[in-house]
Amino acid sequence: MNKTSNTFPxxxxxxxxEHLLMLLSFSALGITGIPQKFPGSQISVVIVNMLGGxxxxxxxxxxxxxxxxxxxxxxxxxxxxxxxxxxxxxxxLPSFKDARDAWEALIYNFGFSKIRPQMGRYTFExxxxxxxxxxxxxxxxxxxFMMWNPISTSNILPGEFIPAAKAxxxxxxxxxxxxxxxxxxxxxxxxxxxxxxxTGKLTEEEMLHEHPLELADIKxxxxxxxxxxxxxxxxxxxxxxxxxxxxxxxxxGVYGFVAVEETxxxxxPMQPERLVSAYDPQTPTPMPTFAPTATPASVDAADLxxxxxxxxxxEQKCLMCHGALGxxxxxxxxxxMAGGQSGVxxxxxxxxxxxxxxxxxxxxxLGQLSADELDLVQQWIxxxxxx
Amino acid sequence: MRIQKKGGSxxxxxxxxxxxxxxxxxxxxxxxxxxxxxxxxxxxxNDECLACHGEPGMSVMLESEEILFLTIDAGKxxxxxxNLEEIGCVDCHTDITEFPHPERTDHSLREISLxxxxxxxxxxxxxYDKTLDSMHERALAxxxxxxxxxxxxxxxxxxxxxxxxxxxxxxxxxxxxxxxTCARCHNTIFETYKDSVHGENLTENYNQDVPSCIDCHGVHxxxxxxxxxxxxxxxxxxxxxxxxxxxxxxxxxxxxxxxSYVADFHGTTVTLFEQRYPEQDTNKPVCFDCHGIHDIxxxxxxxxxxxxxxxxxxxxxxxxxxxxxxxxxSWMSHYIPDAExxxxxxxxxxxxxxLIPIVLGGMLVFVISDMVRRMINKKKGASH
Numbered sequence: 001m002n003k004t005s006n007t008f009p010x011x012x013x014x015x016x017x018e019h020l021l022m023l024l025s026f027s028a029l030g031i032t033g034i035p036q037k038f039p040g041s042q043i044s045v046v047i048v049n050m051l052g053g054x055x056x057x058x059x060x061x062x063x064x065x066x067x068x069x070x071x072x073x074x075x076x077x078x079x080x081x082x083x084x085x086x087x088x089x090x091x092x093l094p095s096f097k098d099a100r101d102a103w104e105a106l107i108y109n110f111g112f113s114k115i116r117p118q119m120g121r122y123t124f125e126x127x128x129x130x131x132x133x134x135x136x137x138x139x140x141x142x143x144x145f146m147m148w149n150p151i152s153t154s155n156i157l158p159g160e161f162i163p164a165a166k167a168x169x170x171x172x173x174x175x176x177x178x179x180x181x182x183x184x185x186x187x188x189x190x191x192x193x194x195x196x197x198x199t200g201k202l203t204e205e206e207m208l209h210e211h212p213l214e215l216a217d218i219k220x221x222x223x224x225x226x227x228x229x230x231x232x233x234x235x236x237x238x239x240x241x242x243x244x245x246x247x248x249x250x251x252x253g254v255y256g257f258v259a260v261e262e263t264x265x266x267x268x269p270m271q272p273e274r275l276v277s278a279y280d281p282q283t284p285t286p287m288p289t290f291a292p293t294a295t296p297a298s299v300d301a302a303d304l305x306x307x308x309x310x311x312x313x314x315e316q317k318c319l320m321c322h323g324a325l326g327x328x329x330x331x332x333x334x335x336x337m338a339g340g341q342s343g344v345x346x347x348x349x350x351x352x353x354x355x356x357x358x359x360x361x362x363x364x365x366l367g368q369l370s371a372d373e374l375d376l377v378q379q380w381i382x383x384x385x386x387x
Numbered sequence: 388m389r390i391q392k393k394g395g396s397x398x399x400x401x402x403x404x405x406x407x408x409x410x411x412x413x414x415x416x417x418x419x420x421x422x423x424x425x426x427x428x429x430x431x432x433n434d435e436c437l438a439c440h441g442e443p444g445m446s447v448m449l450e451s452e453e454i455l456f457l458t459i460d461a462g463k464x465x466x467x468x469x470n471l472e473e474i475g476c477v478d479c480h481t482d483i484t485e486f487p488h489p490e491r492t493d494h495s496l497r498e499i500s501l502x503x504x505x506x507x508x509x510x511x512x513x514x515y516d517k518t519l520d521s522m523h524e525r526a527l528a529x530x531x532x533x534x535x536x537x538x539x540x541x542x543x544x545x546x547x548x549x550x551x552x553x554x555x556x557x558x559x560x561x562x563x564x565x566x567x568t569c570a571r572c573h574n575t576i577f578e579t580y581k582d583s584v585h586g587e588n589l590t591e592n593y594n595q596d597v598p599s600c601i602d603c604h605g606v607h608x609x610x611x612x613x614x615x616x617x618x619x620x621x622x623x624x625x626x627x628x629x630x631x632x633x634x635x636x637x638x639x640x641x642x643x644x645x646x647s648y649v650a651d652f653h654g655t656t657v658t659l660f661e662q663r664y665p666e667q668d669t670n671k672p673v674c675f676d677c678h679g680i681h682d683i684x685x686x687x688x689x690x691x692x693x694x695x696x697x698x699x700x701x702x703x704x705x706x707x708x709x710x711x712x713x714x715x716x717s718w719m720s721h722y723i724p725d726a727e728x729x730x731x732x733x734x735x736x737x738x739x740x741x742l743i744p745i746v747l748g749g750m751l752v753f754v755i756s757d758m759v760r761r762m763i764n765k766k767k768g769a770s771h
Contacts, residue, residue: 035659036655036659039649039654039655039658039659040649040658044659045659048659053660054656054659054660055660057659102753105753105757106752106753106756108760109753109756109757109759109760110756110760111760111763125753147652150714150717151707151709151710151711151714153717154710154711154713154714154716154717155711155713157713158713158716159713159714159715159716159717159718160716160717160729160731160732161717161731162717163651163717163718163719163724163729163731163732164729164731164732164735166652167724167732167735167736167739168735168739171735171736171738171739171742171743172739174739174743175739175742175743175746175747178743178747179746179747179750182747182750182751182754183750183754186754186757186758187754190758191757191758191761261709262709263707263709264670264706264707265670265706265707265708266670278526278572278573279531279533279534279572279573280572280573280574280575280576281533281571281572281574282570282571282574321439321486321487327486327487363448367445
């Protein structure tokens, strides 16, 4: 293969920078789009973690979208310049020949034809990609706007348009990314590595392979014919103000796109439950109360004996503990007089110093006698504790 | 009875005894609440204790001027799980070995409870360990003595069996009592809960399908429900019942709720957020932000249901104050779009379902045929 040093300019620097911007923003949008389309998948987790969280990821998505919008606006203005001022031929417009080229390429690939179709400046493959990108950018821009600004959108359109926009945005993204992987990767990188988007040039051999008709036009001197300088200047004078106004309008549009609404509060609204004190008890449940045991019918002070009064009183109030159990029995007169572990509890004739009274007087004993009862017991002891 | 460790204990015993225990454990499928039968040798029988403590009217005034009731309702105690499992009074009241009882120095009822409750772990170690991770324990450690301890929820003298001995599931009769138990300290929340679709069905209709407090908050290891972790985990919590078609079928409730939530902006964000910042707050709504927490109503509730557009709008406006009447329609109300519900979304999905394979397929036809053609040409040595 003989190398030819003859090269032909294909993309000027501005086009290449434009391509780079689109390449970067498209990739960023695609990568940051994956977790938003497939939140449950493992790759999404990896991407989210790599980019420092979903909020960051969404910001990157929005910045990339803005870059792409700027790129698109710039592209529109440049196209206006090329078409109006430079009067370039609109070689990117699809034509009937493209359909025929595609068909013939297919026929050739399948072996039904010996000749591959010859194409001009932009092959049908390149046009498919360009117009798919245009379609995708418009659709993604519109649906992206709806999702970015759902309240403004729902003020004009039915609310349903927002989930519909989300559905279209996600599906179109899958189509776009896969189309790039299949169509662009193959056509520009695999089939033969086309470096013209970086170097700006194609060799004569490459031109002959890919764009033979354009090469023929160049050689025939039909491309880039000089323009009359006066006319050129006149057109520029007419175009620049218009382009300036358009640029301002479009920039305002992008600003509106990005900043028109504050969709949601940034803070978390307080849940009423969080304002309820955690400890908020019911009115304390009433504890079980027991009816006080009736004091045995009052007795004649002269007839205070164990059998008439003290015995029955102790049986009712004390035997629960001081019966069969424990260190003191008050079950019988004899037991009571004998005392318990702590010694004698009843000193006949000296109620005040009897241990029984000493224990009961301050109150708080488990089987607490009432003041009246205790008084009577003391009187009984003072009287010699008769049986 | 204790197994005495002897000098020359036979080898078979050291192998077979644990094995036997294991087999028994498997055979009976012991639930988590099962006690490891403690080797108590009660010095006093329950009857001896109840001889006094079964009598009505026993009480003592504490220093705090609170009355400590010392009477045990023998009838209720007889039916308690502790009595049925033959747990003796002194197994818990370990300080009581004789009469008269040793003097206690507690000044108030709360002090007594706080002194006593750790004895539960002698049998319920697993549950006790769980409580150490709980919100209650943290409050208690922080000095809030009102924080619930074992005996605040389970009266050891009356507590009936709570769980099925084989499955470990909470018995219905006990499940219906749970909200009232929590209500002792969380009363306002209980008042809200009992009017909710869940609470009303549990407390009034004894419906076992609805959650009691512990189904969402957990039991023993009850966590802090105001954390981000609880918040971002809550959709999965709700989904544990709401994606169960066995339960939802009975009430004609959709089981697509989680899927449709995650597929939407809010759910997507929460799902992804959780991955990166499990400890940071997100302002994106989870189930309870729209449906309510303890006041959850049926969406079809004629008064409060969020199926009503005006109620839903108010809900949206809590986070989207600028939202207007058609904004709520941007949320598909858990519908999976079809020709009837959200047809625009449905038809767009349908369109792309065909467009994507057609376009990509067409591209592949070109690409693959081009690739093959080039390979054939190369083989033939045919220059272009």
